[in-house]
Amino acid sequence: xxxxxxFFGLGALLAFxxxxxxxxxxxxxxxxxxxxxxALLLTxxxxxxxxxxxxxxxxxxxxxxxxxxxxxxxxxxxxxxxxMPAGYAPLYYASVVLADGxxxxxxxxxxxxxxxxxxxxxxxxxxxxxxxxxxxxxxxxKIGDASSVILANGTFMLGPCxxxxxxxxxxxxxxxxxxxxxxxxxxxxxxxGWTLLPNGNVLTVDxxxxxxxxxxxxxxxxxxSAGSTMVQLAVGTSQYYPEIGPAVLRxxxxxxxxxxxxxxxxxxxxFGSWSVGPTFPNSLDxxxxxxxLLPNGNxxxxxxxGFFQTPSHFFEFNxxxxxxxxxxxxxxxxxxxxxxxxxxxxxxxxxTDSSSxxxxxxxxxxxxxxxxxxxxxxxxxxxxxxxxYSLSGWQFNGLSQGAIYGDDAQSATNYPLVRINNNATGxxxxxxxxxxxxxxxxxxxxVVSTQFDVPAxxxxxxxxxxxxxxxxxxxxxxxxxxCSGCSAAKSWISVSGNDGNDCSQLTPCRTFSGALAKTPAxxxxxxxxxxxxxxxxxxxxxxxxxxxxxxxIQVSSGTAITVNAGTNxxxxxxxxxxxxxxxx
Amino acid sequence: LNGISFVAGGSLYVENCAINNFSQYGxxxxxxxxxxxxxxxxxxxxxxxxxxxxGGLHLIATTGPGFVAAVDGLRSENNVFGLKAETQGMVTIRxxxxxxxxxxxxxxxxxxxxxxxRMMIENSLSTHNGTNGVLAINLATATISNVVVTDNQIGLNxxxxxxxxxxxxxxxxxxxxxxxxxxxxxxx
Numbered sequence: 001x002x003x004x005x006x007f008f009g010l011g012a013l014l015a016f017x018x019x020x021x022x023x024x025x026x027x028x029x030x031x032x033x034x035x036x037x038x039a040l041l042l043t044x045x046x047x048x049x050x051x052x053x054x055x056x057x058x059x060x061x062x063x064x065x066x067x068x069x070x071x072x073x074x075x076x077x078x079x080x081x082x083x084m085p086a087g088y089a090p091l092y093y094a095s096v097v098l099a100d101g102x103x104x105x106x107x108x109x110x111x112x113x114x115x116x117x118x119x120x121x122x123x124x125x126x127x128x129x130x131x132x133x134x135x136x137x138x139x140x141x142k143i144g145d146a147s148s149v150i151l152a153n154g155t156f157m158l159g160p161c162x163x164x165x166x167x168x169x170x171x172x173x174x175x176x177x178x179x180x181x182x183x184x185x186x187x188x189x190x191x192x193g194w195t196l197l198p199n200g201n202v203l204t205v206d207x208x209x210x211x212x213x214x215x216x217x218x219x220x221x222x223x224x225s226a227g228s229t230m231v232q233l234a235v236g237t238s239q240y241y242p243e244i245g246p247a248v249l250r251x252x253x254x255x256x257x258x259x260x261x262x263x264x265x266x267x268x269x270x271f272g273s274w275s276v277g278p279t280f281p282n283s284l285d286x287x288x289x290x291x292x293l294l295p296n297g298n299x300x301x302x303x304x305x306g307f308f309q310t311p312s313h314f315f316e317f318n319x320x321x322x323x324x325x326x327x328x329x330x331x332x333x334x335x336x337x338x339x340x341x342x343x344x345x346x347x348x349x350x351x352t353d354s355s356s357x358x359x360x361x362x363x364x365x366x367x368x369x370x371x372x373x374x375x376x377x378x379x380x381x382x383x384x385x386x387x388x389y390s391l392s393g394w395q396f397n398g399l400s401q402g403a404i405y406g407d408d409a410q411s412a413t414n415y416p417l418v419r420i421n422n423n424a425t426g427x428x429x430x431x432x433x434x435x436x437x438x439x440x441x442x443x444x445x446x447v448v449s450t451q452f453d454v455p456a457x458x459x460x461x462x463x464x465x466x467x468x469x470x471x472x473x474x475x476x477x478x479x480x481x482x483c484s485g486c487s488a489a490k491s492w493i494s495v496s497g498n499d500g501n502d503c504s505q506l507t508p509c510r511t512f513s514g515a516l517a518k519t520p521a522x523x524x525x526x527x528x529x530x531x532x533x534x535x536x537x538x539x540x541x542x543x544x545x546x547x548x549x550x551x552x553i554q555v556s557s558g559t560a561i562t563v564n565a566g567t568n569x570x571x572x573x574x575x576x577x578x579x580x581x582x583x584x
Numbered sequence: 585l586n587g588i589s590f591v592a593g594g595s596l597y598v599e600n601c602a603i604n605n606f607s608q609y610g611x612x613x614x615x616x617x618x619x620x621x622x623x624x625x626x627x628x629x630x631x632x633x634x635x636x637x638x639g640g641l642h643l644i645a646t647t648g649p650g651f652v653a654a655v656d657g658l659r660s661e662n663n664v665f666g667l668k669a670e671t672q673g674m675v676t677i678r679x680x681x682x683x684x685x686x687x688x689x690x691x692x693x694x695x696x697x698x699x700x701x702r703m704m705i706e707n708s709l710s711t712h713n714g715t716n717g718v719l720a721i722n723l724a725t726a727t728i729s730n731v732v733v734t735d736n737q738i739g740l741n742x743x744x745x746x747x748x749x750x751x752x753x754x755x756x757x758x759x760x761x762x763x764x765x766x767x768x769x770x771x772x
Contacts, residue, residue: 538593559585560606565593567619574599579587583607583634 025328025351028358029075032063036352037091039065039342041413042126043101044455045430047073047342047350048081049358056338056354057113058091060084062124065350066500069517071419071428073344074360077500079507081124085133087111088120092408094148096156097415098172101126101434106134106158107143109408117144117161123175127432129507137168137177145408147189149401151218152200152440159189161407167216183222186212191234191288191407195247195255196414197269198399198442205257205265207234207242213257213267213274226267230276233259235287240307244407245286245336248299249400249441251371256299256317260287260307264317278322284313289336290411292403295347295471296365300325302351304336312336316363328359342411343402345419345430347471371399373416373467373474376447381480382420382431385456389431391418391467392449398469399442414441417468418452420481422459429458454481457491457502459520490524491515495531512536512544512553512561521569527551530578537562543572552578586612587632595621602628608638610663618647618672626657633664633686640685644670650700655680665691666713669724671699680708688716689736692724696744699723711735717759720746720766727751728765734758742766 037050037058051061060083068075090108097103106121119136121143136143137160144161151157156170157180165185168177187208194216195203202216203226211233213226236242245258247267255267256277262285264277280286284303289312291301298316305311311332315322334353342350349361376393401412418431431452438448450467464476491503492515499514501507503525509515511534515525519542527533527546532554536544538561544551553560553576560579563571587603590596590613603610610629613622622643629640640660645651651673658680660666666682668691669675675692682689689710692703701724709732710717717733720726720742729751733739739759742748750765 541594557585559587559589560603561588562591563589563593563596564591567592567617568594570595570597571593572597572599573588573601574597575601577600577602579601579603581587581604581606583585583605 023326024362025326025359026074026362027329028073028360030077031358032078032356034061034063035354035356036358037354038095038340038409038411039350039352040095040097040103040411041342041344042103043097043415043417043434044126044432045071045345045417045419047344048103048124048126049352052354056091057110058089058108060089064500067428069427071346073346073348073350077498079498079500082129082131084131085122088122088133090118090120092145094143094146094158094408095410096148096150096412098150098156099154099415099434099436099439100172101432102172104134104156104170106148107146107161109145109161117142119143132175134170134175137179140164140168145191147192147194147204147407148410149194149196149202150412150439151202152196152438153218154436154439157202159192159194162190163188165189180221183220185223186214186225190241191243193244193247193404193406195249195404196401196441197249197255198253198440199269200440203247203255203267205229205233205244205247205259207244226272227274229257229265229274231263231265232261233257233263233265235260237307243287243307245289246291246301246404246406248291248293248404250293250299250319251297251368251399252319253442254319258286258291258301260285278317278320280315280322286336286406288406290339290341290403290405290409292341292343292349293400293470294349294363294365295367296363297367297371298363298365300341300349300361300363302336302339302341304334308335308337310335312339328361330355330357340405340409340411341403343413343471345417345468345471349403367472371395372472373398373469375465375467375474375477378465378477378479381482382454383482384454384458384460387453388451389454390449390451391416392447393467393474394445394447395443396436396448396450396467396469397439397441397443398472400470401441402470413470414439415469416450418450419466419468419473420454420458420479421464421466421476422481423462423464425459427459429455431455455502456504457518490526491519492526492528493533494528516542527575535560537564538571539565541565541569541571543574544576545572546575546577550578551576552580554578554580556582586610587629588612590614590620590622591616593620595623597623598627599625600627602630603632604630606632606638607634609633609642610640610660612642613651613653614642614644615651618645619649620651622651622653624653624655624658627659629658629660629663631662636664636687639663639665639668639687640682641667642670643668643673643675645672648672650674660685665689666710667691668693669701669703671695672701674702676704676706677708678706682710682713684712686714688719689713690726691716691719692726692746693719693721694723696722701725703727705729705731707731713737716741717756718748720748722746725749728754730754737761739763740765
């Protein structure tokens with residue numbers, strides 16, 4: 001981003017009904033109660049999304065979107081996460097998911113409503129739902145809308161904004177920085193985006209140096225020219241520093257690069273050379289905006305006219321041409337810079353635009369089998385609630401970073417997720433992954449690995465396991481999920497819980513009904529505190545227990561608890577001392 | 585409608601629960617396939633049912649083999665009825681109270697000429713109820729032991745062939761009409 005005015009129209013909420021037929025956009029069935037900004041894919045399959053203000057500024061509030069029991073994000077539910085450290089509410093910042101599963105947010109062109117190029121930063125640990133501040137690199141006075149990437153070896157590299165040429169590597173254990181030096185960088189980092197290539201180098205298109213592009217070599221810590229993009233991509237105005245658009249690696253090893261002009265360019269990583277790509281029609285460009293690699297190999301892009309103008313229009317780049325696709329409902333009032341994309345594990349694209357209308361794009365077509373991750377070795381059985389299982393195989397990180405936004409708002413998904421599908425119920429569970437052996441893309445024949453933790457609430461029994469990267473799953477392998485003493489079968493509910501949670505004691509659910517859906521047969525739902533936990537229909541063996549609090553169900557009409565279960569099912573209702581109605 | 589509605593399942597255990605103010609039953613145990621086991625322990629049912637509809641604990645199986653219910657520590661207070669078992673099944677009641685219900689405290693009822701119902705009440709109290717303390721109609725049999733039945737409109741009411749069997753150790757007095765057991769049977 002550059003210094004731009006924010007012009008999110010409060011009155012511009014346009015909600016068009018989805019077109020019939022091949023409409024690829026579908027709204028979430030449970031829309032957020034807040035304007036939704038940047039979204040990041042956590043390694044447990046949930047999505048963390050920043051809450052924006054109604055004017056499109058950042059807040060320190062984040063939410064989690066949890067898919068339903070079938071792994072469907074459209075039916076996902078929201079729960080609130082911890083708030084960022086006090087004083088930090090960024091907009092246009094660097095954002096990554098580390099190989100250990102933690103999330104780093106660095107800088108911000110704005111903090112709260114102030115254009116400040118802040119040096120604040122924080123790391124979020126999803127396992128503990130806690131943020132920790134990160135001090136800026138020594139001597140750095142602006143981080144702002146920063147370039148960033150996770151290098152192949154898992155190191156987070158940050159390119160502070162503005163007129164700086166030095167990049168910094170984060171030690172994620174000590175949260176301290178090392179300067180890479182400024183070896184060879186031809187221009188300043190401002191507004192530049194970084195694309196990780198299969199050989200581990202990082203490609204950028206210069207914003208202040210004509211059509212020049214550059215490569216960063218992590219092994220030498222130096223930048224060198226990658227040649228001319230043939231056509232001008234970055235362009236500025238009297239008001240704005242030159243902007244650039246996203247540059248996304250495709251499965252064929254080419255990078256599709258866009259910019260603030262209608263030109264596009266294609267970088268061939270095999271030959272290290274550029275060629276001219278198709279031109280956007282109608283003077284559209286991507287002077288900041290999102291793009292995402294689809295499972296079919298195409299790149300979905302969000303373009304708009306000039307600098308930060310409306311409307312936006314969407315295209316799929318298929319390797320040769322830009323094919324216009326339907327626009328999401330709010331496109332008429334959005335400029336491309338307002339959009340954010342995230343590749344979901346389903347292969348769908350989550351699109352946010354700082355409104356409370358979150359849309360999902362479902363592309364046609366199919367991935368090629370050669371693009372899939374492949375599992376080589378895996379545990380034949382896993383136990384609920386047990387951590388640190390190992391998986392190894394090929395292409396666990398996918399062939400690309402997935403979604404990319406010009407300079408900031410990174411939402412890369414080049415890391416493995418583990419999806420376990422229960423054969424009997426068809427229910428989908430994600431096992432949190434961490435400690436991936438690499439963060440490289442397109443790792444080919446190199447054997448790579450990751451670790452995964454089996455959630456406590458998983459259903460036991462014969463299941464299949466898949467590794468998912470950038471929405472493309474591996475062929476499944478068969479495993480057996482065991483229940484350890486069936487402590488795993490316990491769920492918790494609380495008046496402060498949320499049915500989007502996993503119903504663990506730390507992050508309880510809100511209702512009997514919500515918890516029951518996540519509790520396997522034979523399990524127990526435990527009430528943590530006093531309250532009304534809603535009417536419920538019980539369809540399996542389960543215990544609903546309020547031993548430490550007044551477990552209540554207040555209904556104004558209808559039945560509080562209906563038991564409609566199998567003929568051998570056992571249902572225990574214990575301590576529900578506040579089942580009340582106003583009917584009698 | 586109901587606090588707990590049992591439509592189908594194997595067993596239902598209700599323990600330490602309090603169920604109040606529902607328009608029909610506090611607990612409606614009505615397995616549609618005629619089979620199911622209910623265990624109620626230390627549970628309160630209050631103010632359930634409206635006018636002559638609904639009540640405290642309702643047991644019914646309209647087809648065989650019939651429900652099986654064990655009730656220990658039930659307090660059924662100020663409902664339309666206290667506990668009513670209908671049509672087909674077996675219920676044992678112990679250490680329980682039916683008080684101030686609009687109609688009958690403990691009621692065992694089958695249709696005329698069909699069904700089979702046995703109710704055993706032990707060490708319990710039925711009092712201040714608007715009609716009967718203990719009622720057995722048609723093919724239903726209620727057996728009472730160490731039960732206090734007082735201050736009801738009718739204490740013991742066995743009608744239309746229904747049987748109330750007494751072990752001879754009950755205290756039935758102070759009702760508008762005390763009534764009498766159909767038969768007294770010896771302790772073993």
